[in-house]
Amino acid sequence: MTTTGATRHTRHDRRMFAVMNDRGAQALYATAARRRTAVAAHVLLTAAGVAAGIGTRTSEGQWPAFALLALALPWCLATGVINGATRGLLELRTHVLDERQLAERDRVRARAHRLTTYLLAGAVVGVAAGDWTGQVRAGTLLVPVLAALFVMHWLMPLWVAGLAARDEPAGEAWHEPEAW
Template sequence: MTTTRLTRYDRTMLRLMNDRRGAAWYATAARRRLAVTAHVALTLAIGGLMTHLFLAEDEPLWTIAVMAVLLLPWMVATGVINGATRGLLELRAHVLDERQSAERSRVLARAHRVTTLLLAAAAATLLVTGGIAGDAPKAYAAPLLIAVLVTHWVMPLWVAGWLAQDEPADEDI
């Protein structure tokens, strides 16, 4: 940590992100990867429902209800990943130590590369689909752009959760 004084918010977030009561949820690499996989699946499901809501002709209120129900496990999975990474992406930079700062930089760089590839794939998909159909699929452009934006937003969390290391074992001296 730097010599910058921690605010009450910083101390609260640091205490919350280092709370080990939920450690059983992310104690092993398999559990952390399961949490990331569940988060990705829930994000895709919520995104698919939003796309359906956006493209549907009638007003399907059931999609809003299902999205609201899926939001709770999505938030739990987010908390599990944040706990597994000890708040690597949630804590302010001046709260992190040198190792955490370096890890945050690595995670953000890798997430940026993955998101760039996904953005290129989305653009290529729209261009190819438009070339085959003879016209760009305008109805799908907005949902696809929103999906890429959401992916860009959560990709660092997914990468950090996927790459999180096991806690060092306590040694009795």
């Protein structure tokens, strides 16, 4: 197995490429509206998961833990739909992607970084305003806000990539790179 340069594609690389480019579920993300729906569902499932996760710490009951478990499968499925729509843009290793995909991944990450920066700024202003007005103690908000922001920072590139993915030209068939 030879490739360009000194990079070798491992069995893991080939398997992940095949999984991320499997067109079996293409109907779920074939149009922009379906991709937006998948991203919106993922955002809602993530928000519910974060709320349930925070609830496990703040609630005396066990329902948040069960809710978190119930959300795991649909969240994973929505993640898979978005990864399929982007052909694994964020999941595949750098040496597996071509120059166009690397440039797209850089654009997606830059846009996600900007959005996350705005969300962080809004959170700082919101927590400071709540503390300044005496409505809420900043210490009370620290863990939930940090947890929510961490998850948004982690997933924002996936959401942006899912929204930025384009419709594929009709008749374009998937194939492994010739170097494999």
